[in-house]
Amino acid sequence: MAKTMAVNAGSSSLKFQLLEMPAEQVIAQGVIERIGMDDAIVTIKYGAEINAERLVGHSEDDEHITLSKDGKGKKYENVTAIKNHQQAINFMLQKLTDLGIIKDFNEITGVGHRVVAGGEWFNHSVVVTDEVLAKIDRLADYAPLHNPANAMGIRAFQKLLPDALSVAVFDTSFHQTMPDENFLYALPYEYYTRYGARKYGAHGTSHRYVASRAAELLGKDLKSLKLITLHLGAGASITAIKDGKSLDTSMGFSPLAGVAMATRSGDVDASLVYYIQEREGLTNEEMLNILNKKSGLLGISTISSDMRDLLDVQDTNEHANMAIRIFINRVVKYVGQYVAEMGGVDAIVFTAGIGENSVPVRKMIIDKLNYFGVKLDEEKNNVRGKEVEISTNDSKVKALLIPTNEELMIARDVESLKA
């Protein structure tokens, strides 16, 4: 059966998932971290169908395989020198072969790449051509840390798997349906036409996936629903989805905007940025670094960017408590805005690290949204990482927990472009 790889290439890491398609079965997943270093880390997890004889066992060097408790899953780990993305991908493909996960590189007939910025050029996933690659390169202005790495991943795969269909799946494309009153900032219009200064949003693949699953779980046509999807991870964004299309989203020109996140500030009065910058004598880059890396939950709590750490000490640590309240407050405000914008809502959907795993955070948010008819079933909410309706049976507005699956969405896009 044809295998498709979903790839997320960062500047020094590469995450992948290998799926059997169209069966949508994950056969391996992994990550290569610290690319460019002598001690890069390769991790590959794979499943039950692999022959136990192939285990290389614990060896004296860093290469080893461990078994999961039930003996079905296996994890290959290695620490080795990896110079660049091409070497990383070559190593990974070779390992997939050695481990018996694939027999031949050519079994991989499609590779879908996550690309962060698609600007206004891409409103859906596309087969990568030279022209597409050139555009991804040019869009590096919008995502300087991500697009160049995404493009590097695409080029490296194209060299190693020249016959596989190469597809780009953009974080922003789902949000291209936003109307101008939502995507434009109230700045001089010429900045939009000259520089593309507008809201693009992000996490589009995740919002698109959970919205389609929500419609399936509710047994309704997606086009007939008003949904608010809450992607609450280290990065967090909220999207209003009407008639199956993104109507508005909380992230902006970049992922810095919107709700307070693990280390990102979310929305801030722009004039305050200059006020602080001047007094602290910070360069633009330093200021942007503070807004992106030192703010949010970390900035307010002063102790951690991880919601789990803050929940642990919320009763004794005032700053942790404050950070949680700010996080909840921003989420609740965005949901309120989107209910108003859509003229109602049928369901709100929780996903990503915090949304999928935090029972108390979901409760804190829903308890503040009772006014528009969503009621939490505390027993049903007492769950992590499972697809489930968490609202009461008589809740007018439904609340759902849907683990996101961007890799599956990417693989489906590759499939649909193969035809």
Ligand code: ADP
């Ligand atoms: P990203 O993909 O943006 O890096 P994830 O969606 O993986 O983020 O989410 C990671 C975040 O999820 C972590 O910062 C952590 O705070 C949060 N998280 C994971 N598990 C829990 C939990 N049980 N309770 C609260 N927060 C959690």
